[in-house]
Ligand SMILES: CC1=C(O)/C(=C\N=C2/C=C(C(=O)O)C[C@@H](O)[C@@H]2O)C(COP(=O)(O)O)=CN1
């Protein structure tokens with residue numbers, strides 16, 4: 001079989017294709033965050049709806065969905081046709097385009113805390129710029145972050161797990177030892193720790209940054225009143241509150257977590273769902289919060305930032321979101337249905353699972369006898385399910401993301417495969 005996309009002879013198996021990738025891509029994948037995404041070799045040939053097709057022709061129901069951007073499923077023609085059309089009209093001139101107004105206007109219409117924004121190419125880029133803007137605005141460098149929250153891989157935001165006292169450590173080889181000298185970190189949902197930090201550092205804090213729903217260490221919603229506490233203390237002390245809504249934006253509600261929980265930050269970072277899978281991000285806030293960029297006193301740039309193809313993807317996706325009145329009720333109902341079926345499957349198999357869900361983002365982790373997450377058992381379960389035609393991430397920290405392309409029958413199939421795999425698990 002010839003792979004028309006490259007005119008190469010397609011490998012006969014996932015294993016051959018997977019090994020071939022590893023000969024030329026360092027680590028076999030262009031992201032450490034996805035390095036453990038495959039335990040049993042799997043190489044995608046195509047994806048459509050909620051299904052991926054591998055190079056052997058196997059079709060799998062996907063509960064990872066590209067780590068969250070595809071709220072309408074893969075290859076949604078209402079979005080992809082628009083992007084394709086834009087490529088035919090010129091997708092990068094570096095000049096103002098009518099799409100700038102249309103795309104930014106849609107974000108401002110849907111997200112409570114955004115009046116103005118800047119587009120970027122990735123969440124990492126947008127977060128770097130948002131935190132830099134927060135430091136410029138407050139005139140202070142100290143940043144409060146939370147354990148387990150991921151904000152991309154930039155020099156001042158990539159933190160290793162854990163913290164000595166309040167101090168996190170740099171998260172990767174090659175980072176400068178001082179990279180975290182302006183960052184403190186406390187456990188998520190620990191109101192007492194937040195109060196201690198504000199009592200000790202309040203006047204020095206420039207910004208507080210969080211995923212309003214933690215979704216990079218399983219799913220951990222904000223404790224009742226916790227976001228309100230962050231909002232109150234940052235206002236009192238003059239620190240900038242930044243919500244990293246790369247995952248939650250347009251996912252957990254039309255206006256993201258800030259709409260769902262009714263707490264509006266000073267700056268919001270968006271990506272994933274916003275572009276329907278096309279690489280694009282944004283950071284924004286009130287006109288006042290964005291003023292340093294209006295006057296160019298602060299700095300943000302990027303050859304590809306806000307390119308016409310990216311903004312056509314944003315305009316197409318957000319237009320579809322705006323005109324789908326039942327979208328979030330439907331996603332909530334599907335998430336609840338999935339929760340019931342997954343819990344039933346685990347109970348039927350007599351296996352304890354840690355389960356959490358916010359809307360259509362859910363996490364499930366196999367537990368051991370001591371009720372700790374059993375990562376090895378979870379990886380084995382994932383491989384068994386993958387062999388039976390269901391893909392979810394082998395790392396239980398990575399959530400499941402459902403879409404309007406998933407049906408209740410697909411969820412029933414996932415649950416049946418889970419139950420069968422758990423029953424046969426050692
Ligand atoms: C809450 C949040 C994120 O989840 C986030 C990226 N998430 C992921 C990155 C992955 C990767 O680098 O391949 C895959 C997933 O592990 C994860 O969802 C980022 C960074 O965005 P980006 O990867 O576009 O630079 C910022 N904030």
Ligand SMILES: Cc1ncc(COP(=O)(O)O)c(C=O)c1O
Pocket residue numbers: 301302303304
């Ligand atoms: C030589 C050079 N390096 C790096 C950059 C930054 O690249 P990007 O704008 O994609 O971040 C640019 C952009 O103009 C450049 O000209």
